[in-house]
Amino acid sequence: MxxxxxxxxxxxxxxxxxxxxxxxxxxxxxxxxxxxxxxxxxxxxxxxxxxxxxxxxxxxxxxxxxxxxxxxxxxxxxxxxxxxxxxxxxxxxxxxxxxxxxxxxxxxxxxxxxxxxxxxxxxxxxxxxxxxxxxxxxxxxxxxxxxxxxxxxxxxSSGQSLHQRGYRTATNIAPINEVLAAGMLLLSGWDGQCDFLDPMCGSGTIPIEAAMIACNIPANINRPEFAFEKWEDYDMDLFEKIMESSLKKTREFHHKIVGYDKAPSAFRKAKDNVRNANLSEYITLENKNFFETKKEDEDSKLHMVFNPPYGERLDIDMESFYGDIGTTLKHGYPNTNAWMITSNMEALKQVGLRPSRKIKLFNGKLESRLVKYEMYAGSKKAKKNQIT
Incomplete structure (x- = not known):
């Protein structure tokens, strides 16, 4: 040993x-x-x-x-x-x-x-x-x-929880934990092989984690410290070697990662965080309302992961909001795998689409579901053939 x-x-x-x-x-x-x-x-x-x-x-x-x-x-x-x-x-x-x-x-x-x-x-x-x-x-x-x-x-050996990656200085209402965001992306099968969209990106956590996975960037490269750095037997040379060899394993990424948010404050915070993570060249942020958008290229494959409001801290009519999510996906986003997490099970029913996967997760103390909607391109008949 x-x-x-x-x-x-x-x-x-x-x-x-x-x-x-x-x-x-x-x-x-x-x-x-x-x-x-x-x-x-x-x-x-x-x-x-x-x-x-x-x-x-x-x-x-x-x-x-x-x-x-x-x-x-x-x-x-x-x-x-x-x-x-x-x-x-x-x-x-x-x-x-x-x-x-x-x-x-x-x-x-x-x-x-x-x-x-x-x-x-x-x-x-x-x-x-x-x-x-x-x-x-x-x-x-x-x-x-x-x-x-x-x-x-x-x-x-870690110190502060490892979800505190070090890039997020600005947060919005109800930000998603970085470890939860990374886990959702990995569960969704995100591997950086197509375009990516977070249509409600808040302070930018999901697009940042998506870019780090796509480029194989070490998750905690931006952290200011780890607890082991204060240990009696800490080997600084060894740690620096490990960092160098981990950074050598990063890879190029040839697709687009986009984040939308309609709130100007969230959009500004997301921009700050993307810059802190040194990922501005990989992530495009747009101050847009998802419900007024549609996919630019209907034929291209798109991977979507997002964390919509649950109604816990925001005063929104959740049923019509979730209904709009379903309508926008159905009419504007063919050929898309859309994953979202929510703890609002009643509102989820209003999406009006049948999820192909449901995974139980916890967002903080809130029991939630990560659900997948597969949006197909083409006629209803073609869709039926693809589903069966």
Whole structure:
């Protein structure tokens, strides 16, 4: 095994197979899907690469110790025994987050507090000084996961959630999470082999993620930092090598990626974000109302992915709005695969088209559906033949 170790990549509901495929494609070993996570084996360089390149991961954790416990004292004692001096110094800062699924323990905040007490007491008793707590920019982020009586202590190599790619400084109302956008695109089969349209692009997240997939640009190339950069064993030369070799794998893209939004404020924000992501040459943004558009070339293949309003935060007549989506697709967009996500199941019925796929996802806490409409070109008879 050499210097390989087990890691866990956390993800969203329904994205486990996507993340497992991404990990295998990157070269991970022993890839195993869990519930909203995928475990795998690799070395330190691979940990850097996973943080940099994975599109559907939220965090990459490095488990350092597992043990069985049934009460807080056993937790405290087990954490106290760990060799914390290998991972941090007394003059550094830490933050701890905990996830608990157990009858023995009820409160994750209390578990995090107990873990912190054990670590700082260990330093105070052995070195006379203790690390401080810093929730925003700690030197070391620690994750505690308790499943029944099994407790795993991990180092969080990512820091802020990996959906925070670093390109999005301006957001609109109800922006879509970058990991959710990337996962939707991958589920839709987007591979950069035709033109792409997001007809309601908001702050531009879906077109940006679509361009990064099409050009094979590492998902987190614009992030200002990863947590592992503050670790005691951080190897800057290795990380720079990994970045260089990942950037060498980018590819040219010979189609169009277009985003429409009718709100001037959203359009301006999207332009800023596309510029921040260094993707202005690949993405065209237009201040347009989708319902007043139609496809320029009826025969060309078009891939569409979008996130329409759900009525959660915007005051719109949802039923007629979703009816207009169906009408516009039917009359203006032949030869198009159109995918959209919504949590508004009632409004979805007003689209008036039969979806060929429905995938359950969560947008934040909202249970949603990613649906696919296949718009065919030609007469009704031809459509029937293509559908059957």
């Amino acid at each position: 050499g210097n390989n170790f087990k890691m866990v990549a956390k993800t969203m509901h329904s994205f486990e197979p996507l993340l497992a495929k991404e990990l295998k494609d990157l070269g991970a070993m022993d890839v195993q899907e869990g519930v909203r996570n995928v475990s795998f084996v690799g070395d330190t360089g691979f940990m850097y690469k996973a943080n940099l390149c994975l599109r559907t991961a939220i965090k990459i954790l490095k488990p350092i110790k597992s043990f069985r416990i049934k009460n807080e004292k056993e937790l405290y004692d087990a954490v106290y025994q760990m060799p914390w001096h290998l991972y941090m110094r007394h003059d550094q800062s830490l933050s701890i987050d905990a996830t608990v699924h157990s009858d023995y323990f009820k409160h994750s905040k209390f578990i995090a507090l107990k873990t912190k007490d054990a670590i700082v007491d260990k330093f105070r008793n052995t070195e006379g000084r203790r690390p401080s707590v810093d929730l925003k920019h700690p030197d070391l982020r620690i994750n505690v996961h308790i499943q029944y009586s099994e407790c795993t202590i991990s180092l969080d």
